[in-house]
Amino acid sequence: MSYRLYAEYIITATVFLPLITAFLNYKRLTWPLKIILYFLLFSGILNLIAIILAHHHRHTLSLLHIFTIFEFAFISLFYLNLFKKSWRKPILILIGAFSLLCIVNLIFIQTGLQFNTYTLSLEAVIIIGYCVQFLNQQSSIDTEHSWGSNSLNWINAGILIYYASGLFMFIASNYFLQHKELAVFIYPILDTFLLFEYILFAIGFYKCKQ
Amino acid sequence: MQAVTDNVFVLVILGMAGTFLLIVSFILIHIRNQNKILTQRQQFQRAEIAHQKDLLQAIIESQEAERKRIGQDLHDDVGTALSSLRLTIEMLKPQHIQENNDKHVKLSKDIIDKVIKDVRNISHNLSPPALSYYGLVAAIEEHCLVINQTGSLEIRLYNEAQSLLQSMALPVSVALYRVLEELINNTIKHAYATRSTIKFTAISNDAIEIEYTDNGKGVSSSVISKGMGLQNIESRLTVINGIYKIDTAEGRGFKMTITYTLNQ
Numbered sequence: 001m002s003y004r005l006y007a008e009y010i011i012t013a014t015v016f017l018p019l020i021t022a023f024l025n026y027k028r029l030t031w032p033l034k035i036i037l038y039f040l041l042f043s044g045i046l047n048l049i050a051i052i053l054a055h056h057h058r059h060t061l062s063l064l065h066i067f068t069i070f071e072f073a074f075i076s077l078f079y080l081n082l083f084k085k086s087w088r089k090p091i092l093i094l095i096g097a098f099s100l101l102c103i104v105n106l107i108f109i110q111t112g113l114q115f116n117t118y119t120l121s122l123e124a125v126i127i128i129g130y131c132v133q134f135l136n137q138q139s140s141i142d143t144e145h146s147w148g149s150n151s152l153n154w155i156n157a158g159i160l161i162y163y164a165s166g167l168f169m170f171i172a173s174n175y176f177l178q179h180k181e182l183a184v185f186i187y188p189i190l191d192t193f194l195l196f197e198y199i200l201f202a203i204g205f206y207k208c209k210q
Numbered sequence: 211m212q213a214v215t216d217n218v219f220v221l222v223i224l225g226m227a228g229t230f231l232l233i234v235s236f237i238l239i240h241i242r243n244q245n246k247i248l249t250q251r252q253q254f255q256r257a258e259i260a261h262q263k264d265l266l267q268a269i270i271e272s273q274e275a276e277r278k279r280i281g282q283d284l285h286d287d288v289g290t291a292l293s294s295l296r297l298t299i300e301m302l303k304p305q306h307i308q309e310n311n312d313k314h315v316k317l318s319k320d321i322i323d324k325v326i327k328d329v330r331n332i333s334h335n336l337s338p339p340a341l342s343y344y345g346l347v348a349a350i351e352e353h354c355l356v357i358n359q360t361g362s363l364e365i366r367l368y369n370e371a372q373s374l375l376q377s378m379a380l381p382v383s384v385a386l387y388r389v390l391e392e393l394i395n396n397t398i399k400h401a402y403a404t405r406s407t408i409k410f411t412a413i414s415n416d417a418i419e420i421e422y423t424d425n426g427k428g429v430s431s432s433v434i435s436k437g438m439g440l441q442n443i444e445s446r447l448t449v450i451n452g453i454y455k456i457d458t459a460e461g462r463g464f465k466m467t468i469t470y471t472l473n474q
Binding site: 135138139143144145146147148153157160161164165166167168169171172175176179182185186189190193 | 218219222223225226229230232233234237240241243244245248251
């Protein structure tokens, strides 16, 4: 019961933290930050739909398959706006190819009754790659400001912590689907990483104000 | 062969915890390195600015020393030589003079008087003696007196910071004198003003404010270009760590407020 309270309500509600910060500073938000804001809005709405469906005892895993496509697209578009122009075409191709792979996976390999561990893990690996490339790019720029004053650094740190720390969880999701008694203990850890991500996003949106 | 009995649950938790620690450490090290590089760059920039300031100060000081030397040479050597020449002409005046001869002597003496006066003015302008002997206000007063006598501009001087001005170091007085001289020149050349005011005020125990205003045509703030005059003012004030603010608009005169803190 306490797990459901934490995962379904508390973590879902914490999405309001970055959302409120973003809306308060909306006029100052740059285009990449607006993409993150729209991503948060999208994931918040989808979470709400998943909670409602779960209360009506309906399967919600197929929603996760669809969410993965949009999640990858949003985050890829965020980094597409931060990287050099030469990255534009490969990232767009990657978005198209990954979406196709997700659909094929949903229809033929891991159906709506299973976790999409293949695509979810692949997505996490690619996103970790984006994060490392962003860090690499930031290291080679002669910036006049401290690390903390750049809102994009906070967003990137949030994304990196969540996807890198959650990778093992994404890989073993279907194992825990068969051992639900263990899942109750392990999912709050992933939710805590999500909480970290939201807090870092909120700081990122706040720093945009300065 | 023995069956694998590893608990996947424990392994996944360990994997997640390990990755989390690794990533957080990675980010913290990255932040530390980036901030360290930034601090080093800022230190380097500060050192460069300080070096440039020292160079500027050295240039200004050598310029002032050279002005003083030329001024003294003009006053002591050329001025004395001309005075001697005038006396010599006076002594050589024939006893039985013709009218023509008299006129010639008078004309020569007038020319020498004019040259003596010019040499004195030039040497005073190069390095006003009043500045080192009696301080900033006396030197400015002397300069204003000369301007007021020409009738082209009326300058009024208000001094409400006598004790602070007396304790001011000579290089600072020289810098502020040059700034005010430049402002007066600008007023005469460009402002078409009839009156200007210089006001010295003590704003605290160790800070002084100098307000210069004129009732000229003024200039739009966006048009103020950093020409030679303003550049000179800026470099002089930078060297003494003085702060200035310009307040002007077309048709509304010109105002510059300079703030200088002693014992910096």
